[in-house]
């Protein structure tokens with residue numbers, strides 16, 4: 092196995108978008124945590140997602156180190172399964188869930204419910220029932236109409252801890268569709284418009300609810316620390332206003348997630364330490380300015396823990412050379428990775444398991460679904476002689492791919508395999524035709 096750093100940089104060409112354990116192996120292979128990607132593709136079939144457990148754990152730890160006094164709550168929506176629940180538990184993180192399904196999954200592993208935060212702009216009766224039955228630590232209120240609804244379900248004499256999700260009016264995030272801190276979209280209660288303050292007052296008036304603090308989530312794939320600084324300033328100013336007007340000092344501030352991952356070489360993705368430093372400094376300054384006792388902080392990273400740990404493997408099904416263009420079609424696509432179609436997300440791709448002297452050529456890697464927009468990666472460099480049967484690897488695939496996978500064209504959602512210490516284990520098996528047929532009860 093070749094491990095020289097120079098060779099790695101040249102061959103993988105994008106070391107920062109690969110997990111730390113990725114090294115070149117003989118025959119054009121790449122090994123992850125000592126496991127051959129070409130072999131995994133062979134053994135499990137393709138598409139298959141590979142998750143580097145050590146990378147996930149070390150990123151989770153980096154967040155805990157970055158904010159040692161804060162609660163770090165992993166956003167399960169990025170990707171969750173029972174093993175991930177265990178890893179987060181073992182690393183001392185909490186869990187951000189937004190459905191009864193995610194919550195019940197955590198419960199099957201005995202995840203401490205007090206470390207769970209329930210989100211959702213439209214929590215279903217089952218979500219709320221499950222959260223109250225299991226005793227989640229925090230429910231985040233996102234609309235006026237759920238205040239009385241939640242309060243009415245809390246047993247007499249008890250009080251459910253809640254946070255009010257406020258809208259600081261900040262535009263941040265990689266794409267309009269994931270900017271949740273701005274005015275004029277469905278999440279949160281506006282500070283500027285007065286809805287946040289109204290909600291705070293209403294929650295304070297409910298005996299079944301204990302208002303622990305405020306929550307805000309700016310958006311996703313935020314590549315700078317600056318919006319977090321601005322959010323801290325605005326939300327602490329609002330906390331101080333609540334104190335001054337309503338005589339209550341709220342002890343908690345949850346700043347949500349949104350921290351970036353690198354998808355392309357050179358992408359800006361500040362480290363947890365950089366985000367943590369900015370947040371800590373701004374919080375200290377803002378609290379000093381308003382003479383506000385520093386609230387207990389929570390952050391909810393999802394992507395920054397999970398995206399860099401995952402590699403998607405596909406097999407080439409067809410190659411089409413039309414004029415100057417080369418389309419390489421693989422056996423997955425928008426059903427396992429809708430991100431390019433939804434957000435114009437960009438990825439790198441490399442061939443795995445074969446060497447070639449053929450020159451590299453600009454290529455569009457497309458999926459197998461019935462849409463022209465079913466593109467996985469545009470303008471990536473692949474060898475000109477790429478052919479059906481070749482395996483392609485897409486790094487930075489750990490977040491919001493498998494968790495957003497769909498049943499489009501009944502191709503079956505892909506399996507997920509974890510690698511660590513030279514071994515692999517299946518976490519999620521491939522969705523089979525039998526699974527799909529079992530749902531179809533209409534005849």
Ligand SMILES: Cc1ncc(COP(=O)(O)O)c(C=O)c1O
Pocket residue numbers: 166168169187210308310311312347348349350391392393394395
């Ligand atoms: C409330 C909340 N917290 C945390 C996250 C995690 O975001 P990210 O994966 O971008 O860190 C999200 C999704 O953006 C969210 O909606």
Ligand SMILES: N[C@@H](CCCC[NH3+])C(=O)O
Pocket residue numbers: 168269311312430434490491
């Ligand atoms: N699904 C989005 C992120 C949304 C985060 C959820 N709050 C993405 O893949 O970029």
